[in-house]
Amino acid sequence: MNTTTTTEVLVVGAGPVGVSMANLLGHYGVKTLVVDRSPQVLDFPRAVGLDDEALRTFQAVGLAETMLRDMIQNVPMRMYTADKRCFAEILPSTREFGWFRRNLFSQPLGEQTLRKGLARYPHVTTRLGVALQFIEQDAEGVTAVLQAEDGSTSTVRAQYLVGADGARSTVREGLLKIPYEGQTHPNKWVVIECDQDPLDAPYTALHCEPRRPYVCLRLPYGLRRWEFMLFPGEDGEQMLAPDKVQDLLRNHVADPSRLNVIRARVYTHNSRVAKSFVAGRVCIAGDAAHITPPWIGQGLNAGLRDAFNLSWKLAWIVQGRMKPELLQSYHDERHAHTKAMIDLADLFGAVLSQRNRFVAWMRDTFFLSIRNVPKFRDYVLQMKFKPMPRFSTGVVLNSGKAAQDELVGRMFIQPNVERLTGECQKLDDVIGGRFALLSWRGDPLAQAPAALLDRLQALGCTRLVGVRARSGASEPGMSAAGPEVTVVQDLENELQLWFQKRRVDWVLLRPDRFVAAAGLAADAPGQLRRFCDLVLPASAFVARPLGNTPVPATAEAAVAA
Template sequence: MAEESNREEVDVLIVGAGPVGLTLANLLGGYGVSVLLAEARSDLIDYPRGVGLDDESYRTIQAMGLIEPVRPHTNPNHIVKIVNGKGRVLTANNPTSEPFGFARKHGFIQPLVDRAFFEGLDRYEHVTVAFEHMLIGLEESDDLVTATLEVGPRDMDGTTGPLPGTSPTTRQVCAKFVVGCEGGRSFTRKWLGATFVGESPSTRWLVVDVENDPVGTPGVYLGADPKRPYVSIGLPHAVRRWEFMLHEDEPSDASEDDAFVHGLLTPHVPDPTSLQVIRRRVFTHHGRVADTFRSGRVIIAGDAAHLMPVWMGQGFNSGLRDATNLAWKIATLTRGQAGLDLLDTYDAERREHAKAMVDLSMTMGNFIKQQDKRVALVRDSVSTALGAVPQIKSYFSEMRFKPMPRYTRGVLVDPNTLAPGRAAAKITRDLIPVATAENCDSPVGVQFIQPRVSVAGHDGPILLDDALGPWWAIAAWGNDPRRHLAPELLDKARELGMRFACIVPETQRPWAEAAYEAADDFVVIGDHTGALKRWYDDRPVSLVFIRPDRFVAAAVLAQEASPAFRSLLAALSSTI
């Protein structure tokens, strides 16, 4: 990470050094994009916030190359149990599959993970972090955005002007793109004129974080107690979090009343007076989504674009999804490999899913915080009855109710017509491979799986993304995808930096390595677990175009590689 200088031109200005801004800066740094990350505060936030980390986010952390420094601050397989007022389990989330290479749910300590993200920027001389820099103005032209930053010391809230008695200065930075990741009070969102659609329920919650966990049980308990809904969470490094809903007649400053807080904790620990408290804070849930994520070269992401209620633990994770979707598109634009309209696909792909996660989180909150005892009794009875049905129990246990991202508009190729920009959810073509398939759900617009695989030069199995590399990949089952592209398209794929992968059963790997021409942009992947074969067996496709964010852009039969790639270039607005 470069020291701050007076440089006034940069590819990307990121506003806000929270987890989303830090993630975006790391990804862009890895793609070779120059970045100035401006943060109004004097340092990173050091108090606990998010506590739930999804496998999708872990995959992004893998792409950032930061698994090892982050892993010590996480607990895998974080089981969530919803219990009623008597402590009876109504339902539990305990997903056991690992489709993307990691446990589905993790507990984590956000300040320590954020710090690992921040320290990861030291790897990039072309990434600079500037603290005590508050965005106060934007002016956009055809090819640049000029940002005015107020420079000066301020308190850790970071949302107000400089501290009294100081003399702030201003700094102007010209950037090709500006991304606002500065949270719910985002200046950037207000500059866009975006409407923050949704609601902020009136209920308030008191958060209590303590060290030396006095309970010590792992996992998460969501207490659907009509007397007082609560949350109890076991976290890494012996941290315990409680959240208690405040009644309307209880003031927000009750968090400062030791007797009141001890009363809330009495049913949970033998001696609440001896707890080592990290913080006590009152907050209100918000469920809002901006009606646009972008105007011209100015974009918003994370809490600046959507505010998530805490119930599904999706605030942190949705923000990382934004950064992962956006980073490769900005990198493509800075390389001159697409037109500016590519940014329209960020809004099209991310906003709908963000809204779905907000809606689910609000629904979960309403389920848990029900205070009408009669309604709660019906809820408990119905939940218990449904939980006795194995299929329904599995539906909740494996979290199949959680809406996974499926993009239907964007950098996609329709699996039936091969038309660019859209993708049907079903494959309905009049071909025998389709007609004989048991599953015709299209993989286009969803994430590709990530099992462990065998690759020459590695002593043991590695994760698939590490074999494919950080950029585009064309992966074919049992085939060299280079042989299915027209010569001019093969050249274009190489101009775009795509990597070619031949996936074969492990028994076939020596043959494929000898049969196909070796190259730096080609890899033979041995499917020693059979997971990739099962994926291809289950779908009437044999060749996939995998985006840098690991979503499938196109999925076809091998013979259709060239027409699919032409459509993909159209969807990408390629200018090569």
């Protein structure tokens, strides 16, 4: 018998991107259903790297520290020439977003933690072993037909649907027919993981050896991974045979026959981006929207950026706090940056997997000659080559002043701050899952009309004033403390340096911590009124209460267990 259920958002795909999105939607108070055709977490060698932006996403739902328990933090990446000389090392010292930039994990373990996190939200439901068969949209929502393993079908009526169902997405490919533009690279790769790590090499190594380029890295709990390029004529499945695996490892460990290989799989590298990330009330995210070679470790991280960008927008639309047409901003903000990251990964791959020995020698000679040049060393070491997300259109407001608009659409820093009660926290934890007007040493809305304050409340915006630490009651901004404004002390002098360098008095931060607007104190009422006009629907004043569902202590313990 076909049964019908209703939900606000249906997420198709319970991989790390889909489940991260469900955690975020749960945190924002959105009724969510997550479905996946697989009844359990796939035990394949998959993503291994998480950056600071990914950890900030997990932090937003209270899972960063729990995820870190199964991670190795601050891991360097080294690049080696054909004759095994290190010509570059990447180890960023910056923690501007509150976390290290290079961290390694095992995806199956991470997925289990994220799935446990969903148990905190009674309004989030997970159904596994269920496949999407059909969707139909209309002006009010999306109707989806699901099929369970026993062949029974059910119908779900949702306001919005998110396809996070992988590179062979049923949502994108089978139902929406959205082009997946790009290329499939000719060389396949064998990925091998063993336990009881036989090497003392606590870093990620890219070996640019023309005879067979490979990657070698240490993972948590004594795991070691190798990734070897296959050549034309080498059959991928045959290369997974035990004797072939030992042949691949023979030049890298003393006795490959003694290794306990726990996972081995053949992968094809792809560089593809869907033509559109939004189709009416259906969005796609993660590998369903884009797929990249693993050279710079940004495949999963890009999907997590999707989840953070999209989830709060869906929540604000469902709750009547944002105009539905602004859902298109998800595509506008994410598509170009995704393409830039894939282009960078392609460039890395072309340089590092070079098989022509003469070209490889020229590459090695060039990089060895400049590795001690301070500007180049800093550029590589601090990962300054990584394109940072920045958007000038979407859910942002440009003032027309170039210096201020240069700040808009960029992720804001995350320093440690201290409340007046003496509690030290990361800035995001003080703000919570909402908009925030953060000003420096004064409240630009102290004399604002009540109508503007009401509109900001409808937006779900909190107000914070940053002050210098240990300054006493005479410090400008201290008088702003009250039920409407939270005063935070700048423990590490990062807020002062940020505002001083950029010559603005305030920033409006979105729930995903991107700067939505910035300006001087005198301009704040006018700019914030314009932003509310841009975002708020006419009925925003009757919006339901903002989410941020409290997490029961017992559920926190369950996630950590």
